[in-house]
Amino acid sequence: MTLKETKAIRSWGGVVREPHFVAAPARRDGVGDVFDAAAGMDKTLLAHGLGRSYGDSCLSPGNVILETRGLDRFIAFDRDTGILRAEAGVSLGEIMRVTVPYGFFPHTTPGTRFVTLGGAVANDVHGKNHHVAGSFGENVRAFGLLRSDRGEVTVTPDSEPELFRATVGGLGMTGIITWVEIQLVRIASSNIEQEIFAIKSLDHFFEVMEENTPKFEHTVAWVDCTARKDELGRGVFTGGNWSSDGVLEPHRTGMLNAPFTAPGFALNPLTLKTFNSLYRWRQLSKAGRSKVPYTSHFHVLDAIKNWNRLYGKRGFFQYQSVIPFSTAKEATREMLTLIAESGQGSMLAVLKTLGPIEGRGWLSFPREGVTLALDFQNKGQKTLQLMNNLDKIVSAAGGRLYPAKDGRISADMFQSGYPDWQRVETLRDPAISSSFWQRVSQS
Amino acid sequence: MPKHYVILGATSAIAVATARRLATKGHKLTLLARNSSALQEIEDDLRVRGAEIASSHAFDLAQETGQAAILEEIAQTGGPIDGLLVFYGILGDQARAETDPAHARDILQINFNSAVDWILPAAQLMEAREQGVVLTISSVAGDRGRRSNYVYGAAKAGLSTFMQGLAHKWAAMSKELRAVNVKLGFVDTPMTDHLDKGGPLWAKPEGVAVSIERALEKGGPIVYAPWFWRWIMLAIRMTPNFVFKRVNI
Ligand SMILES: Cc1cc2nc3c(=O)[nH]c(=O)nc-3n(C[C@H](O)[C@H](O)[C@H](O)COP(=O)(O)OP(=O)(O)OC[C@H]3O[C@@H](n4cnc5c(N)ncnc54)[C@H](O)[C@@H]3O)c2cc1C
Numbered sequence: 067m068t069l070k071e072t073k074a075i076r077s078w079g080g081v082v083r084e085p086h087f088v089a090a091p092a093r094r095d096g097v098g099d100v101f102d103a104a105a106g107m108d109k110t111l112l113a114h115g116l117g118r119s120y121g122d123s124c125l126s127p128g129n130v131i132l133e134t135r136g137l138d139r140f141i142a143f144d145r146d147t148g149i150l151r152a153e154a155g156v157s158l159g160e161i162m163r164v165t166v167p168y169g170f171f172p173h174t175t176p177g178t179r180f181v182t183l184g185g186a187v188a189n190d191v192h193g194k195n196h197h198v199a200g201s202f203g204e205n206v207r208a209f210g211l212l213r214s215d216r217g218e219v220t221v222t223p224d225s226e227p228e229l230f231r232a233t234v235g236g237l238g239m240t241g242i243i244t245w246v247e248i249q250l251v252r253i254a255s256s257n258i259e260q261e262i263f264a265i266k267s268l269d270h271f272f273e274v275m276e277e278n279t280p281k282f283e284h285t286v287a288w289v290d291c292t293a294r295k296d297e298l299g300r301g302v303f304t305g306g307n308w309s310s311d312g313v314l315e316p317h318r319t320g321m322l323n324a325p326f327t328a329p330g331f332a333l334n335p336l337t338l339k340t341f342n343s344l345y346r347w348r349q350l351s352k353a354g355r356s357k358v359p360y361t362s363h364f365h366v367l368d369a370i371k372n373w374n375r376l377y378g379k380r381g382f383f384q385y386q387s388v389i390p391f392s393t394a395k396e397a398t399r400e401m402l403t404l405i406a407e408s409g410q411g412s413m414l415a416v417l418k419t420l421g422p423i424e425g426r427g428w429l430s431f432p433r434e435g436v437t438l439a440l441d442f443q444n445k446g447q448k449t450l451q452l453m454n455n456l457d458k459i460v461s462a463a464g465g466r467l468y469p470a471k472d473g474r475i476s477a478d479m480f481q482s483g484y485p486d487w488q489r490v491e492t493l494r495d496p497a498i499s500s501s502f503w504q505r506v507s508q509s
Numbered sequence: 510m511p512k513h514y515v516i517l518g519a520t521s522a523i524a525v526a527t528a529r530r531l532a533t534k535g536h537k538l539t540l541l542a543r544n545s546s547a548l549q550e551i552e553d554d555l556r557v558r559g560a561e562i563a564s565s566h567a568f569d570l571a572q573e574t575g576q577a578a579i580l581e582e583i584a585q586t587g588g589p590i591d592g593l594l595v596f597y598g599i600l601g602d603q604a605r606a607e608t609d610p611a612h613a614r615d616i617l618q619i620n621f622n623s624a625v626d627w628i629l630p631a632a633q634l635m636e637a638r639e640q641g642v643v644l645t646i647s648s649v650a651g652d653r654g655r656r657s658n659y660v661y662g663a664a665k666a667g668l669s670t671f672m673q674g675l676a677h678k679w680a681a682m683s684k685e686l687r688a689v690n691v692k693l694g695f696v697d698t699p700m701t702d703h704l705d706k707g708g709p710l711w712a713k714p715e716g717v718a719v720s721i722e723r724a725l726e727k728g729g730p731i732v733y734a735p736w737f738w739r740w741i742m743l744a745i746r747m748t749p750n751f752v753f754k755r756v757n758i
């Protein structure tokens with residue numbers, strides 16, 4: 067097999083758009099050939115799912131990318147027990163369409179359904195129910211892993227405990243995941259009973275969370291990053307519980323398309339403020355209780371395809387931290403103050419508490435505490451500087467950053483946040499690497 | 510109501526996209542293709558997506574004899590055949606076909622002769638019940654011969670004409686008998702992997718599958734997918750020869 071150099075591959079943030087050699091095997095037994103091709107070209111290999119990671123963990127310019135979307139077959143689904151096995155390129159959305167009519171749902175879903183099973187495992191993704199459900203790895207029973215040194219290995223928590231912990235959240239470093247078996251959870255309805263109300267300040271956020279976390283299976287808050295002083299931390303709380311109304315209808319597949327790549331429209335303090343006020347007003351116009359289909363609750367942004375292009379040609383960064391409860395309040399206050407002062411605020415800032423169930427991977431991001439996710443239009447040095455300053459607050463508070471969202475973290479910052487990272491490096495498939503890993507594994 | 514569809518060439522990318530739509534509706538499928546391990550994967554996938562798999566069979570569809578008996582057995586196992594869908598085919602290599610008669614014969618045998626071998630006995634079964642659909646996948650390449658692929662084009666033209674005739678016969682017999690020939694333009698599948706893809710003329714298998722499913726349910730006798738090829742091919746057929754001969758397509 068020869069690989070031709072193709073057009074630039076990007077991740078969701080679109081800051082990096084570099085050429086890669088691309089292979090897209092149509093079947094599982096074509097994956098081995100891609101290892102051979104990469105080795106023959108003296109290049110490293112990296113799996114790439116739906117490219118919903120924001121930074122460079124799914125990129126490796128000049129090297130070989132294995133697109134997994136051709137591995138899109140279901141293998142087995144037991145409609146009594148809810149155990150599902152599918153190839154690694156199947157997306158969570160496709161799973162929902164198949165399993166919802168039988169009253170089953172993935173035990174957690176990130177804020178988009180356009181993620182592959184392989185990507186969900188490799189980032190050990192979490193959702194609005196983290197406080198009760200933990201992260202995606204919780205429901206993973208087994209997976210197939212193809213490695214350059216061992217061939218195809220079936221990994222279960224019992225059969226290969228180390229490889230399991232290295233691969234869940236392992237950023238694709240331990241091999242190519244070919245299939246995954248998960249345990250789905252029962253739902254009595256495809257609808258969510260949702261409640262929305264205003265949060266007045268950061269202190270109020272913490273009160274709201276304490277009071278409402280036990281009441282809702284799914285919780286999240288949006289924060290207005292332009293608010294200051296007394297209003298700092300103001301935002302909108304959304305909580306949800308599965309309905310029991312017996313309706314079992316999967317989502318539809320159509321969606322709007324963001325019409326164009328915005329010509330880098332100016333996100334200045336004024337437009338940001340306007341956006342945030344409008345967004346807040348729009349959310350609060352829905353305040354109160356309502357019953358909505360699951361996708362309106364979980365996957366708000368999926369309604370507009372390619373919304374990321376609205377950030378323009380230079381793309382944008384995401385920044386997601388988690389900070390332990392003991393230091394969370396003060397650190398979050400500092401971060402929000404810094405952002406509001408910088409005038410580089412974020413359009414969609416999300417604040418949420420994560421629960422005590424620890425991720426099963428050595429590099430699983432979620433841990434008990436408060437997570438803040440922000441996006442910043444890429445304005446070069448200025449934006450990088452802001453994020454470096456945020457890093458200092460996160461570090462001092464004993465927090466860490468989410469690799470799925472990152473495209474610039476320093477090796478120091480990564481290694482101190484993930485003390486077990488070397489165990490993953492030890493089990494890394496020598497044929498595999500990524501831009502992200504190159505950067506963060508430096509000594 | 511679930512129907513029993515027999516899919517020839519079930520491993521084709523376009524067949525898979527179509528079968529997934531049929532699976533979601535809970536139809537009963539019988540699958541035939543030559544690559545047994547690929548077929549097994551597709552069978553599992555379709556079952557999870559909601560299909561009932563009546564049976565699946567792996568052999569070379571162009572070399573087989575005894576089609577009538579095989580189809581009867583399929584009808585025994587899975588119930589009367591409501592639809593026969595013919596997807597398999599090869600593009601072949603035009604340059605090679607011009608100097609290697611065996612290759613030219615292969616292109617004709619796979620795309621045309623063998624298709625007829627399957628369709629005629631299936632049509633017999635359907636005529637006996639006075640109901641059923643035969644759906645074939647042809648190509649716009651059959652609408653006018655061109656230097657880049659006229660052996661393939663001839664085979665597809667043969668298939669199109671054959672289906673037109675069957676549709677003509679059935680129109681006089683029963684509303685419940687339909688012969689549907691779908692003429693595809695450029696589709697991004699393994700068959701076209703050697704070409705540069707992209708641009709507005711290229712469709713995805715999932716896209717043409719929507720048209721194919723609709724044609725299966727109520728279309729005929731000639732369906733272009735995507736629809737605009739009907740007008741492109743009209744223009745190409747109308748182009749006078751003194752102009753056409755200068756066009757390098
Ligand atoms: C709108 C939006 C909302 C989001 N919300 C959340 C959220 O709420 N919670 C959350 O946790 N995340 C969230 N994310 C991030 C997203 O869930 C993760 O980045 C996810 O991993 C993306 O999956 P993917 O299939 O696109 O993988 P990619 O981004 O293509 O790849 C991600 C990583 O997985 C590896 N990988 C992919 N497939 C395989 C395979 N078969 N074998 C081995 N390694 C593989 C890649 O090498 C890479 O390291 C969100 C993203 C977006 C765009």
Ligand SMILES: NC(=O)c1ccc[n+]([C@@H]2O[C@H](COP(=O)([O-])OP(=O)(O)OC[C@H]3O[C@@H](n4cnc5c(N)ncnc54)[C@H](OP(=O)(O)O)[C@@H]3O)[C@@H](O)[C@H]2O)c1
Pocket residue numbers: 518519520521522523524542543544568569570571572595596597598599600619646647648649692693694695696697698699700701
């Ligand atoms: N793609 C296009 O642009 C395009 C345009 C017009 C028409 N079409 C037609 O669409 C149909 C489907 O093609 P596709 O695009 O989906 O390409 P594809 O994925 O390559 O499918 C072609 C299929 O035909 C099978 N096949 C070929 N010879 C066979 C034989 N002797 N016995 C059994 N199976 C055989 C192949 O099986 P193996 O995998 O085992 O080889 C393969 O599954 C074909 O009839 C093609 O002519 C395609």
